[in-house]
Amino acid sequence: MIIFILLHKNRNNLYNTEHLNYEYIHTTLGGLYEQYEPKYWYFEIIFIIYKMIATGALVVIGRGSISQPLLGIFVQLLLLLLIFKMSPYIHEIDDWSSTFSSITLTLIMIFGFALSNDNKNVNTVAAETNFNHYYIGVLLIALVFVCLFMQIMIIFLL
Numbered sequence: 001m002i003i004f005i006l007l008h009k010n011r012n013n014l015y016n017t018e019h020l021n022y023e024y025i026h027t028t029l030g031g032l033y034e035q036y037e038p039k040y041w042y043f044e045i046i047f048i049i050y051k052m053i054a055t056g057a058l059v060v061i062g063r064g065s066i067s068q069p070l071l072g073i074f075v076q077l078l079l080l081l082l083i084f085k086m087s088p089y090i091h092e093i094d095d096w097s098s099t100f101s102s103i104t105l106t107l108i109m110i111f112g113f114a115l116s117n118d119n120k121n122v123n124t125v126a127a128e129t130n131f132n133h134y135y136i137g138v139l140l141i142a143l144v145f146v147c148l149f150m151q152i153m154i155i156f157l158l
Contacts, residue, residue, distance in 0.1 A: 003032060003044075003045060003048070004042065004045050006029060007029060007032060007033060007041055007042060007044075007045070008042070010025050010029065011041050011042075013025055014026075014029070014033050014038070014041055015038045032044045035089055035090060035091075035094060036088045036089060036090065037088060037089070037090055040086060040088035043086075043088040046079075046082065050075065050079050053075050054072065054075060054076075057071075058071060058072050058075075066117065069109065069112065069113040069116065070113070072109055073106065073109045073110060073113060076102065076105055076106045076109055077106055079102055080099070080102040080103060080106055083095070083098050083099055083102055084099050084102075093154055093155065096154045097151055097154055100147055100150045100151060100154070101147060101151075103147075104143055104144065104146075104147035107143055108140055108143060108144075111136055111139065111140055111143075112140075114131060114136070115131060115133060115136055118131050118133075
């Protein structure tokens with residue numbers, strides 16, 4: 001909340017190099033806004049809220065229940081849509097990089113959800129699974145490498 005208040009209070013001077021306090025504002029708050037376009041000066045606050053939900057709230061909410069991974073997928077999809085629609089970064093390469101990373105995290109969460117709920121049928125004597133866990137594991141690792149490859153390709157192509 002304090003970060004938002006500081007950014008909001010100085011929002012008109014964040015990118016104004018001729019302002020008297022520009023050096024002080026840039027030195028103290030620059031890491032929170034300088035990678036974003038001026039109209040998205042607040043976007044780091046969105047990332048902070050996302051990280052708080054992803055690391056804190058999901059641990060507490062519905063521990064061990066089906067609602068926990070579903071909420072995680074929903075929050076990740078919401079962030080993906082915000083990044084994709086708004087393209088908040090100054091450099092297009094950062095927009096693409098963030099989009100690919102968010103897509104990868106979303107897919108990993110979806111596959112993880114499928115795997116974690118695969119053999120929860122307690123009515124069967126032998127644990128029957130719908131997915132081959134080995135192939136899903138290989139697919140998840142491949143997703144990470146595809147994301148890394150796309151990040152490298154973006155750097156060289158843009």
